[in-house]
Amino acid sequence: MAKIATTVYEQIRTAILTGELSNSERLVEEDLAVSMGISRTPVREALRRLAAEGLVDVSPNRGARVAEWDVHDLREIFDLRSILESHACELATPRASAAEIEFLENVCFEMEELAETELTSETRLPALAARNRIFHGKIIEMSNSTRLGLLIETLIHVPIVMQTYKVYSPEALQRSLHHHREIVNAMKAGDEVWASSVMRAHVLAAREEILGQPDPE
Amino acid sequence: MAKIATTVYEQIRTAILTGELSNSERLVEEDLAVSMGISRTPVREALRRLAAEGLVDVSPNRGARVAEWDVHDLREIFDLRSILESHACELATPRASAAEIEFLENVCFEMEELAETELTSETRLPALAARNRIFHGKIIEMSNSTRLGLLIETLIHVPIVMQTYKVYSPEALQRSLHHHREIVNAMKAGDEVWASSVMRAHVLAAREEILGQPDPE
DNA sequence: AGGTTAAATTTTGTATACAAATAGAGCAAC
């Protein structure tokens, strides 16, 4: 496979996201530099950028480590996503064009088709996850708020690290797809309260499905 | 005045926030470096960090500029703040201790006292602004969500740049203080829906006061 | 043996040097 040109930032990032660099592992600039055949300078820059995104923790004069998250962090993140994506629905609904609604309906249809294929398919889960990202990303884009998009983006990384894309139960998958349909229907009807409420419930349902019920502190 | 040790990041940051570096001005690494008597390396690092925070725009191989915002950006930012701070109220209310409520009540009282002092006082406005930051910051802290705090923090910079702390009309100031009281009362009563609703209205009212009504696109 | 101090090593922070890319000036052709 021809080596595609990627930035050092992307390389370290995917190394973290794939778990190649394990949790709270120390990231020594020199080591990373020699392993990638470059100098410390761009490595250092990439680490600081990853720190700004929250994927890496750096302490002055003491270097960088892969950031660490627990279930509590993930609950927090899904909570914020539910708030922000719900708001995206609210903003997107009055702006939605017929073409955009149709696009979302198509994504819904594709996901429903995929859900009906046999469970053993290796490619089914990533295909569903990809459509899911497209669905949510499209609504954020339709909200026409660049900053809202940026905020949500920074929240997305961490769940990916945690291998969140585990198998939904068939019932949960059906429920999730139904939420999608309902969101589109609400937007089509111009009912932003409906759309945003379902989106809120949708993200929180995903949280419960993935993380289970909260511990009573 | 003894020169306090500040990081290069802080120096550039305050230079932007005070308007010393004007809007969309080009930030040449070498120039900044010599003007601060240091080398390009830490300047570069500070610029990238500021870029991650949204105070600076960088394009590859083309350098950095002070970021630029228009009224639309500011509307977006206040909109997101209203959503996130309202959510902070929701989270904070069931967790609020008696001591924390009392602290907020004290801040309210101080602001009310300040509002009654004569209008000509030069120190009144910054004192009010400081108390306001404490009030909002305390509630965010009480929400016990570090990520929520971080998201809000990144949204705060820009309004500061725009010299947002202009004079409120006396009526708007009274209304604002009344909102604060009502938020604390709602939290005291354990009514998170009330508290978060008033917070939402409070931030959006500040937006209208500062930016005026939206242009009909 | 336990704990404290002092070298030695490792690692980060900063400076400088050079390579690559971009922007701009000047000139030529139309």
Added chain:
DNA sequence: GTTGCTCTATTTGTATACAAAATTTAACCT
């Protein structure tokens, strides 16, 4: 006058060298 080109100057991107800080190791004393 305008468009397009080339060459130059400026500026960014990366490598390397050195200084400062932190961590580890070793020695030492009680």
